[in-house]
Amino acid sequence: MIDYVSDLEQSAVVFDLYGTLVDPIGIAAEVDRTLPGGRGSELATLWRTKQLEYSFRLTVMRAYRDFRWVTDKALRFAAASTGVELSEETARHLVECYDRLPAFADSGPALAAIRADGHRPAVFSNGSPDMVERVLAHSGLGAHIERRISVDEIEEFKPAPATYQHAARALDMGIGQVTLVSCNAFDVVGANAAGMRTVWVNRAGTTYDTIGGQPDAVVTSLAELPDVLRAYGTGGAIAQ
Numbered sequence: 001m002i003d004y005v006s007d008l009e010q011s012a013v014v015f016d017l018y019g020t021l022v023d024p025i026g027i028a029a030e031v032d033r034t035l036p037g038g039r040g041s042e043l044a045t046l047w048r049t050k051q052l053e054y055s056f057r058l059t060v061m062r063a064y065r066d067f068r069w070v071t072d073k074a075l076r077f078a079a080a081s082t083g084v085e086l087s088e089e090t091a092r093h094l095v096e097c098y099d100r101l102p103a104f105a106d107s108g109p110a111l112a113a114i115r116a117d118g119h120r121p122a123v124f125s126n127g128s129p130d131m132v133e134r135v136l137a138h139s140g141l142g143a144h145i146e147r148r149i150s151v152d153e154i155e156e157f158k159p160a161p162a163t164y165q166h167a168a169r170a171l172d173m174g175i176g177q178v179t180l181v182s183c184n185a186f187d188v189v190g191a192n193a194a195g196m197r198t199v200w201v202n203r204a205g206t207t208y209d210t211i212g213g214q215p216d217a218v219v220t221s222l223a224e225l226p227d228v229l230r231a232y233g234t235g236g237a238i239a240q
């Protein structure tokens, strides 16, 4: 059994943003309103996949550019490869829509519940500070979030170990005192490898990665998170 820290003052819960609290694929409807062809969902999925791939590659290449730049370049790739013509104005509009991504229905209630339990949730994201700020403000989730931590502060993207170390430092915690809650398996694997505790949010019932350590807990909705963290707070192993 893992020896969990029971004192809330000595632990921190950080949330990944895109895919965990807000839905990047939620942009599909706006893509369909803006572009012809009815391929919003395909384009949004490819856009997100390419965005992550570019962030990984730029980190390996040590050629960091911020997440808005990455998001713009990934959109242009997704449009070109789905045969959609994109004007400068439309590209700008769609990238701006990233600041208005919808929150998942379970995000706000779960954040409110864990705050009521005494946690002071933080966000830790690949998003650049202005993107994080805007999407949290627009979705209303910002009211529940005590700290916003962006990888932009160290110019590497997750899952580089330095990003998780940075988040722990920013929270003034040891890395083992921080629990990352993320929907993105690559993020859970990265945080776990860096020494964080992890909760994987598997809303879609997908397969977990076959590299890296297992999450401390798996939930299918953020609605399960308060109970998981309550079990954690009593000093027991995270409930599976």
Ligand code: 2OP
Pocket (backbone or CB within 6 Å): 016, 017, 018, 019, 124, 125, 126, 127, 158, 184, 187
């Ligand atoms: C985030 O950092 C990886 O998209 C994810 O918000």
